[in-house]
Amino acid sequence: MDKRQHILEVATKLFSERGFEKTPLSAVCEAANVSKGLIFHHFKNKNNLLREIFKSTTELIVQINESKTNQLSGKERLLELIDSFFLQLEVDKLFFQLNLNVILQPTTREILNDLIEERSSFIMKSVRRIFNEIDLENSLVKSYLFIAELDGIALNYLGIFEDYPLHEIKEELIKKYN
Amino acid sequence: MDKRQHILEVATKLFSERGFEKTPLSAVCEAANVSKGLIFHHFKNKNNLLREIFKSTTELIVQINESKTNQLSGKERLLELIDSFFLQLEVDKLFFQLNLNVILQPTTREILNDLIEERSSFIMKSVRRIFNEIDLENSLVKSYLFIAELDGIALNYLGIFEDYPLHEIKEELIKKYN
Amino acid sequence: MDKRQHILEVATKLFSERGFEKTPLSAVCEAANVSKGLIFHHFKNKNNLLREIFKSTTELIVQINESKTNQLSGKERLLELIDSFFLQLEVDKLFFQLNLNVILQPTTREILNDLIEERSSFIMKSVRRIFNEIDLENSLVKSYLFIAELDGIALNYLGIFEDYPLHEIKEELIKKYN
Amino acid sequence: MDKRQHILEVATKLFSERGFEKTPLSAVCEAANVSKGLIFHHFKNKNNLLREIFKSTTELIVQINESKTNQLSGKERLLELIDSFFLQLEVDKLFFQLNLNVILQPTTREILNDLIEERSSFIMKSVRRIFNEIDLENSLVKSYLFIAELDGIALNYLGIFEDYPLHEIKEELIKKYN
DNA sequence: CATGAATGAGCCTTCATTCAT
């Protein structure tokens, strides 16, 4: 088994649950059953481990977007995007937790600055391409607003409201964009 | 001058800028020009200082909402709300920074659990009252979606996109809800 | 009500329960419902408060010993002493707890040095007087041994053995010295 | 050289001299010439360091008792026990100092609760075995009383009387139990 | 690749004490 990969996975889980700053490397060691030295051997330092994690989640996002068959129309792809977003949000809450977390935290934000920019410009481009097809007028602002809606939903679902009516909201969103 | 209040203000500023976890009390002391002991004298511990800060920002939110003249129609009040939201977002970025931050961070989230719940239920009630007046059908979900939009905009503006076209987005939003 | 006296009593209780070093003055203040300033006003500092407590318990010991009617014979007075020792031990465990505690703790020992010496020489004199009457040969060593027995019993009863058979031990002691 | 062991020894010495609560870990570090971190690496925290010390002194006690050749009669073993007790008391005053200290101090007592119980039940068993051989009647109470005498002597010698006539008392004790 | 002993900087917190009122 690839220990490097194993560390990566365990660290992702722990960082998501407890937050990056509040997860000591010692906790990662214990959970992954490896020595402290090995983490530094593979990742150089804690910040870099976080960067590696962030990179691999970006890759995931890219893959999902690229795999989409481009046979579909713009509206169809938009609906598919909404669908996979809500699916992912339910299946892997912690994934979003971590990502929102590190972006808002000034310290981690700094560590990941370039990677965040890279990822968000990719996402923007993807969404924009869809909106360009659907509705030429004002596609930029509408793309921004669409992304804001999704992010806001994730934020509210994860951090603010209990008993968030996720499904009703999804339905409403689909109605709106159809 | 009231030193307790002074500490509160200085701490709010620093926590917003650097994040709660990454702001040592020693930094607050230095900035506020008080001894460490005094903070504990007034606030018992660091967590409690955060709670006190969160409480006072909630109070601010409540005051803003209550002060609104209720002479206006639902739609007028909604537009006013949007307006004051964008105004606040520009004027006091750090205010939002801190609030999103502590909510997403698992550790601080726990510290503030009850206060967050209290505040968000207040906000929900306020928004809901407006939407009930405008459009009876599905007002709950629409309220959720509206809050998500605003939170998402703040999130994207603060943490994700550089050169965020805040004004265009505001215009688009106003168009949409008018 | 005499607040000075009240502080003295509350402090005695708390020091006994938690130990002198581990009882912050703030705890005394809270329990006695007085301000910090008042304690320093009356006792100058924490060490001195301890000295005042120790003095007053010495006075108690002296009083008990002096009050004994001197009409009795040596052996009778010895038995009476044993009796009142065991009585006191059961009634006021904390009294012994505190006294043994401060004597063994190097720091507190230093604070009370002169007072401890004073008290123990008084006790020695009292016991010696009794043993002199009973048995002239080797009364000094026997006095020491007798005191050691009592102190050892207190020590074992308080700090070491659970279910200490205090009454059987008392009987055995009486048998021995009769 | 084993640094863990070295820390243990240095800490034992310092805790004995100054008391556990009044010996900062920084003092141990300085005396042992190690970093603070190392203590926590090996012992997890200060309380646990104390436990480790207490455990190792218990082991010492056990070893001394077990090594005694069981060829001897009860009375011979009792005299030998007295002898080694007084020897130890003179040679290693601090050993007793620390042990009595931690038992009487409520805070440390709590930390060591289970270990104290374990040790004292071992001692009781050892003494009892001897007294059972010598004198069948009332061996339990007599064992308790014997232990009390020794503990009381240690207490008085260490903490109360200056110029304690240790040798005469030893002689008297031997006379008594012979 | 892998371990874990060792470091040191920094953090939160406690607490006796002072002093103005």
Added chain:
DNA sequence: GATGAATGAAGGCTCATTCAT
């Protein structure tokens, strides 16, 4: 007599990081 704001020194503990093996 009485209060409590304010201080500052000190302590226990955490944790990223280094390095010899």
